Amino acid sequence: MPSKTGFTSVWSREAPAKRTREQPSLSREQIVRAAMELLDTEGMDALSMRKLGARLGSGATSIYWHVANKEELLELVLDEVYGQARIPDPAVTGWRDAAAAFAYGLRSAILEHPWSVTLIGAMPSLGPNALAVGTTLMNAFELAGFTGMTLEYASASLLSYTLGATMPEVSWLNTVGRSSADAEEWMKAIRPQMRVAAADYPKLLARYEDYERIDFSRARHLAFDFGLISILDGLEARLRQT
Amino acid sequence: MPSKTGFTSVWSREAPAKRTREQPSLSREQIVRAAMELLDTEGMDALSMRKLGARLGSGATSIYWHVANKEELLELVLDEVYGQARIPDPAVTGWRDAAAAFAYGLRSAILEHPWSVTLIGAMPSLGPNALAVGTTLMNAFELAGFTGMTLEYASASLLSYTLGATMPEVSWLNTVGRSSADAEEWMKAIRPQMRVAAADYPKLLARYEDYERIDFSRARHLAFDFGLISILDGLEARLRQT
DNA sequence: GCTCTTCTCGTACAGCGTTCGAGTTCACTC
DNA sequence: GAGTGAACTCGAACGCTGTACGAGAAGAGC
Numbered sequence: 001m002p003s004k005t006g007f008t009s010v011w012s013r014e015a016p017a018k019r020t021r022e023q024p025s026l027s028r029e030q031i032v033r034a035a036m037e038l039l040d041t042e043g044m045d046a047l048s049m050r051k052l053g054a055r056l057g058s059g060a061t062s063i064y065w066h067v068a069n070k071e072e073l074l075e076l077v078l079d080e081v082y083g084q085a086r087i088p089d090p091a092v093t094g095w096r097d098a099a100a101a102f103a104y105g106l107r108s109a110i111l112e113h114p115w116s117v118t119l120i121g122a123m124p125s126l127g128p129n130a131l132a133v134g135t136t137l138m139n140a141f142e143l144a145g146f147t148g149m150t151l152e153y154a155s156a157s158l159l160s161y162t163l164g165a166t167m168p169e170v171s172w173l174n175t176v177g178r179s180s181a182d183a184e185e186w187m188k189a190i191r192p193q194m195r196v197a198a199a200d201y202p203k204l205l206a207r208y209e210d211y212e213r214i215d216f217s218r219a220r221h222l223a224f225d226f227g228l229i230s231i232l233d234g235l236e237a238r239l240r241q242t
Numbered sequence: 243m244p245s246k247t248g249f250t251s252v253w254s255r256e257a258p259a260k261r262t263r264e265q266p267s268l269s270r271e272q273i274v275r276a277a278m279e280l281l282d283t284e285g286m287d288a289l290s291m292r293k294l295g296a297r298l299g300s301g302a303t304s305i306y307w308h309v310a311n312k313e314e315l316l317e318l319v320l321d322e323v324y325g326q327a328r329i330p331d332p333a334v335t336g337w338r339d340a341a342a343a344f345a346y347g348l349r350s351a352i353l354e355h356p357w358s359v360t361l362i363g364a365m366p367s368l369g370p371n372a373l374a375v376g377t378t379l380m381n382a383f384e385l386a387g388f389t390g391m392t393l394e395y396a397s398a399s400l401l402s403y404t405l406g407a408t409m410p411e412v413s414w415l416n417t418v419g420r421s422s423a424d425a426e427e428w429m430k431a432i433r434p435q436m437r438v439a440a441a442d443y444p445k446l447l448a449r450y451e452d453y454e455r456i457d458f459s460r461a462r463h464l465a466f467d468f469g470l471i472s473i474l475d476g477l478e479a480r481l482r483q484t
Numbered sequence: 485g486c487t488c489t490t491c492t493c494g495t496a497c498a499g500c501g502t503t504c505g506a507g508t509t510c511a512c513t514c
Numbered sequence: 515g516a517g518t519g520a521a522c523t524c525g526a527a528c529g530c531t532g533t534a535c536g537a538g539a540a541g542a543g544c
Contacts, residue, residue, distance in 0.1 A: 008421070012431040025492080049532065059493040061533075066491090070532065121363030124414040128438055135443035149461075150468065152449075157407070157469030161399070164406020172366040179249030189254040196370055201377035207394075219391075226392065226480075227399030227473075234476030238468075267523080291501065301524040303502080308522095312501065 010072045011126045026058055028066045032076045036113070039077065043178075044115040071123070078119040079127025084109035087136045095144035096232055102137055103162045103228055110166045114177075117170045120163065134159070145239055154235050161231050165224050187212055252314045253368045268300055270308045274318045278355070281319065285420075286357040313365070320361040321369025326351035329378045337386035338474055344379055345404045345470050352408045356419075359412045362405065376401070387481055396477050403473050407466050429454055 034055050038047050049070060053060035067073045085106040090098035110116050137155045146154045176186050191208075198205040276297050280289050291312060295302035309315045327348040332340035352358050379397045388396045418428050433450075440447040 009417070009432075011435045048530080050530090053493090061494080061535095062492050064533070117363040118360070119363075121359040121361075121409055121413055124410065124417050126432060126435060128435070131435070131438075135446055139443065149464070153465045153468035154472070156465050157403070157472055160406035160410070160469055161403045161473070162406065163410065164402035164404065165399070167363055167409070168366065168402070168405065171363055175251070175366050176249065186249050189249060190251075190368060193253045193368060193370070193373070197373040197377060201381065204377055222391070223395045223398050226395035227402055230396070230399055230476030230480055231403070231469075231473045232476070233479045234472030234474070237475045237479065238472055290499080292499085295524090303504095303525080304523050306502075 008068070009124075009126065010068075010075045011128075013068075026056065026062055026066060028076070031056065031063055031066055031073065032080060035073060035077050036080060039115045040113060043174075044118055047115075074119055075123055075127065078116060078123065078125060079129045081109050081113050081116045081129075082106075082125060082127065082133050083129035084112070085133050087133070087140065090140035090143045095140045096236070098140040099137070099144075099158055099232060100228060102133075102140070103158060106133070106159075106162050107166045107224065110163075110170060111173075114170045114174050117167045117174070120167065144235075150238070154238070157235065158231060161227055165227055169220055169224075184212070250310070251366075251368065252310075252317045253370075255310075268298065268304055268308060270318070273298065273305055273308055273315065274322060277315060277319050278322060281357045282355060285416075286360055316361055317365055317369060320358060320365065320367060321371045323351050323355050323358045323371075324348075324367060324369065324375050325371035326354070327375050329375070329382065332382035332385045337382045338478070340382040341379070341386075341400055341474060342470060344375075344382070345400060345466075348375070348401075348404050349408045349466065352405075352412060353415075356412045356416050359409045359416070362409065386477075392480070392484070396480070399477065400473060403469060407469055411462055411466075426454070 031052070035047060035052055038052060038055060049063055050060040053063060056063075063073070067076070085102065087102045087105065088098055093101070110120075134155065137159065138151060141151050141155045144154075179186070194205065194208050198208075273294070277289060277294055280294060280297060291305055292302040295305060298305075305315075309318070327344065329344045329347065330340055335343070352362075376397065379401065380393060383393050383397045386396075421428070436446065436450050440450075
């Protein structure tokens with residue numbers, strides 16, 4: 001049953017009527033869990049309603065009783081990812097540590113479920129878990145001393161950086177991982193493309209040679225840290241200004 | 243012809259053989275341009291090879307001579323979006339203004355082509371335009387005084403923030419825009435969901451009431467600015483440390 | 485026993501990306 | 515100027531997709 005507005009989302013519909021049967025053979029939680037398992041093991045492309053039905057030992061179209069759409073199902077699984085990002089109590093760790101822990105937590109939740117990045121770009125995150133993450137983050141920033149709209153903006157900034165840093169990273173890992181090649185082979189394949197770009201930026205080629213000697217996962221971690229510290233420093237500076 | 247590694251991307255294949263015919267009825271640029279028009283006017287879901295073929299006045303499968311895949315086609319159109327993000331010469335404006343202009347430019351390029359956010363999450367950005375954007379940004383940061391790996395990290399941080407701030411914004415606009423409802427109606431629809439979240443964060447409800455009185459596009463702009471200034475401040479602070 | 489609600493699911497449909505192979509059109513060689 | 519081969523176009527067909535629909539089962543309340 002769609003809401004009055006033209007827009008539809010799981011989160012804008014009232015909760016489904018409570019069921020009378022004790023244990024129907026299918027439930028929304030069960031479906032969401034199975035979908036996540038499928039996504040984690042086989043990736044986004046492998047998630048079809050028929051496959052999901054098969055995994056649940058039921059007909060594909062039975063799912064549609066518990067979930068309106070495939071898109072609704074995807075909204076639900078995405079919110080589960082946000083559910084994995086936990087924040088420590090800022091009252092005990094201080095706001096800065098809490099904020100950093102939040103960033104790491106969200107980042108690793110997304111890295112654990114690489115398919116989630118395609119969803120983040122495709123739909124707004126309005127589920128209870130996403131909202132909870134947002135509000136607890138705002139709690140932390142409130143404790144830091146942010147007020148009014150800047151409280152909003154500050155937490156949005158940290159969230160933005162975390163997403164923006166993690167998403168391209170994951171989509172890179174997704175693409176490399178989908179192929180049989182490892183990162184090293186992959187760099188070799190992209191070399192001709194690099195030469196073209198190097199025309200405008202001569203140092204790029206030398207820089208690129210360095211890349212081939214780098215421990216990638218370590219570099220990715222350092223890069224994330226660098227940006228995180230920078231943005232927290234910047235926010236702290238803004239705090240002192242007021 | 244795929245490269246030696248298992249991974250495939252337009253950018254990892256050598257350029258297609260030069261054509262002998264003067265003007266074949268189809269060309270890669272033509273296809274990409276038509277695809278972008280279709281995407282801009284009708285959105286991601288409307289882009290099918292058949293529709294694209296029809297728009298080009300040719301058979302759907304003819305496209306496959308010029309492009310290996312639908313995914314390759316999408317890599318090409320995504321890179322065109324990066325092509326719209328221009329950076330002023332940092333030597334005349336100073337690095338900070340150049341960096342800010344870059345952020346605004348990329349942000350508005352993405353906003354002009356809202357379908358691009360689904361692609362950013364789905365594939366790495368390795369096209370010539372994306373690379374050019376990255377290298378010119380690095381040029382600016384080099385001028386600022388960043389060196390070695392921190393040059394890398396600093397520009398990645400700004401890029402991350404810009405993407406992370408813009409993408410959720412666009413996916414929200416996409417969803418609202420797809421429905422007949424405007425933002426206001428939409429807020430009303432989401433209210434029940436808000437009440438649930440408000441249990442953990444009582445102030446949320448009052449805050450939410452404020453939202454309904456806000457000029458959204460102005461708020462989005464202010465939020466982006468706030469984060470941008472914060473991260474630039476943070477980067478500047480790191481610069482002074484070394 | 486009847487009816488109403490809740491839930492399952494086989495069938496069917498329109499649309500998708502892509503493969504294949506036959507067909508056309510041109511630049512080129514002998 | 516006939517012949518060859520590369521460069522392209524494209525209709526038909528395949529296997530897959532999400533989902534509408536309607537028939538049916540199973541239990542609850544009267």
